[in-house]
Amino acid sequence: MDNIITIKNLKKHYGNNEVLRGINFSLVKNENVVILGPSGSGKSTFLRCINHIEEPTSGEIYFNSTLITNKNIQKIRQDIGMVFQHFNLINNLTVMDNLILAPTKLKIMEREAAEKKAHSLLRHIGLSSKAYSYPSSLSGGQKQRIAIIRSMMLSPKVLLFDEPTSALDPESIGDVLSLIREVANAGMTTMIVTHEMNFAKEIASRIIFIDKGKIIEEGTPTEFFTHPQTPRVREFLQKVL
Amino acid sequence: MDNFINKLVELFTTPRYIESLLHGFLLTMQIAFFAIIIGLILGTIIALVDTAKRSKWMIIPKFVCKTYTTIIRGTPMALQLFIMFFVIFAIRGFPQIITAILAFGFNSAAYVAEVIRSGIQSVDIGQTEAGLALGLSRLTIFRYIVAPQAIRNIIPALGNEIITVIKETAIVSMVGMYDLNMAAKDIGSGQNMASYIVPMFVAALFYLIVIYFITFIIKRIEKHLKKSDLKTSEA
Numbered sequence: 197m198d199n200i201i202t203i204k205n206l207k208k209h210y211g212n213n214e215v216l217r218g219i220n221f222s223l224v225k226n227e228n229v230v231i232l233g234p235s236g237s238g239k240s241t242f243l244r245c246i247n248h249i250e251e252p253t254s255g256e257i258y259f260n261s262t263l264i265t266n267k268n269i270q271k272i273r274q275d276i277g278m279v280f281q282h283f284n285l286i287n288n289l290t291v292m293d294n295l296i297l298a299p300t301k302l303k304i305m306e307r308e309a310a311e312k313k314a315h316s317l318l319r320h321i322g323l324s325s326k327a328y329s330y331p332s333s334l335s336g337g338q339k340q341r342i343a344i345i346r347s348m349m350l351s352p353k354v355l356l357f358d359e360p361t362s363a364l365d366p367e368s369i370g371d372v373l374s375l376i377r378e379v380a381n382a383g384m385t386t387m388i389v390t391h392e393m394n395f396a397k398e399i400a401s402r403i404i405f406i407d408k409g410k411i412i413e414e415g416t417p418t419e420f421f422t423h424p425q426t427p428r429v430r431e432f433l434q435k436v437l
Numbered sequence: 438m439d440n441f442i443n444k445l446v447e448l449f450t451t452p453r454y455i456e457s458l459l460h461g462f463l464l465t466m467q468i469a470f471f472a473i474i475i476g477l478i479l480g481t482i483i484a485l486v487d488t489a490k491r492s493k494w495m496i497i498p499k500f501v502c503k504t505y506t507t508i509i510r511g512t513p514m515a516l517q518l519f520i521m522f523f524v525i526f527a528i529r530g531f532p533q534i535i536t537a538i539l540a541f542g543f544n545s546a547a548y549v550a551e552v553i554r555s556g557i558q559s560v561d562i563g564q565t566e567a568g569l570a571l572g573l574s575r576l577t578i579f580r581y582i583v584a585p586q587a588i589r590n591i592i593p594a595l596g597n598e599i600i601t602v603i604k605e606t607a608i609v610s611m612v613g614m615y616d617l618n619m620a621a622k623d624i625g626s627g628q629n630m631a632s633y634i635v636p637m638f639v640a641a642l643f644y645l646i647v648i649y650f651i652t653f654i655i656k657r658i659e660k661h662l663k664k665s666d667l668k669t670s671e672a
């Protein structure tokens with residue numbers, strides 16, 4: 197198998213609050229997995245455990261065939277990009293410096309090569325004119341598209357998206373979704389938490405549904421949306437569709 | 438009124454008085470200067486320990502720092518000064534000025550730590566998470582992301598702390614040290630009202646000038662930081 201990520205019995209507790217209660221999951225190359233579930237079910241926590249932004253309480257996570265530990269995670273993060281709901285561009289750095297910070301500080305690219313790559317990505321999303329602006333002068337949609345190309349600067353093997361359009365005005369949502377679509381169609385493997393059901397249907401090669409910290413249903417978009425297996429999912433779909 | 442002017446003239450023409458005032462002023466400045474340096478260094482270390490990621494190696498250092506700041510912030514400065522003078526450094530011949538510097542330095546460190554800690558914690562956690570997700574080390578994240586943003590919040594509060602230390606050193610007169618405050622009292626020990634009011638006002642003016650100067654510098658730094666903020670939003 198070419199599993200990029202394999203997760204075995206992942207659990208995460210905050211004190212007595214069992215947020216993830218044993219998740220088993222694997223992600224195959226070129227898959228686009230959309231994660232659905234009610235608010236507070238643990239979707240964000242699940243994504244954030246994968247790159248150890250939250251430390252799992254127990255369970256195993258493999259990247260390719262390497263068990264992720266506190267020792268090797270920093271290096272592995274270069275291969276697992278992440279896009280946040282609130283963009284998290286670095287406020288004190290220009291767009292350009294946001295893009296080249298990681299590649300240069302990690303000594304993966306020379307400054308010039310990094311800038312060249314950054315310029316070409318910026319041109320691609322039509323934001324060349326913002327290269328030397330600071331994040332505070334950008335709209336939400338611009339910030340998020342820059343956050344997406346920032347995560348691609350290191351040429352990761354997987355991209356994790358946590359509600360990438362939830363903090364955006366309706367007009368910018370389309371721009372950001374198109375960029376994600378384009379990245380996915382170019383062969384990137386992705387995991388996406390979203391509340392955009394139409395986008396989920398369209399982009400997902402597989403949908404997983406998390407409820408109370410467990411994956412309770414998974415399948416292709418067609419299976420999931422037209423033949424939901426569990427009452428919980430049927431109830432959820434009734435509310436959101 | 439004549440009396441006051443005469444006294445003022447007397448104060449500035451009698452070498453013994455001028456010498457006393459300058460001597461007092463110098464001692465005040467020496468204590469404050471070195472105490473602030475110690476406070477900044479020690480306070481920064483405490484703040485870094487306090488904000489460091491929780492791990493088993495940090496449990497004891499974090500506990501020590503917490504206890505230290507709690508005790509310092511929870512007891513009067515004057516009492517801390519007495520304890521330093523009459524308990525910890527009650528050594529015959531030990532230089533008083535060093536005892537005083539340490540007393541104020543150790544005190545200030547607790548407040549500086551608090552200022553820096555809250556400055557660091559006021560930076561959105563998402564900034565750190567973005568750095569982590571990009572594979573950067575904690576040190577790189579601190580150096581290039583967190584510290585530059587924290588400093589904007591820290592500078593004004595640090596200015597206040599520096600001013601507080603300068604003024605608070607006046608209590609060394611309680612342990613018999615001849616600082617600016619003591620000089621004012623000493624010169625003024627005379628018969629009529631003018632003879633003690635004038636030197637006290639002159640001493641007050643000395644404090645005011647120094648503090649005004651420091652406020653000015655801090656404001657300049659703040660403005661400079663704001664300007665780069667402004668550039669930020671206009672660019």
Ligand SMILES: Nc1ncnc2c1ncn2[C@@H]1O[C@H](COP(=O)(O)OP(=O)(O)OP(=O)(O)O)[C@@H](O)[C@H]1O
Nearest residue numbers: 210213215233234235236237238239240241242359
């Ligand atoms: N740092 C934390 N400390 C304590 N509890 C937390 C923390 N982060 C999340 N939780 C709790 O974990 C649960 C799941 O949170 P999570 O953010 O993963 O849900 P979610 O599925 O992403 O929800 P949403 O759709 O609202 O984003 C919630 O009950 C939340 O209160």
Ligand SMILES: [Mg+2]
Nearest residue numbers: 239240241359
């Ligand atoms: Mg969430």
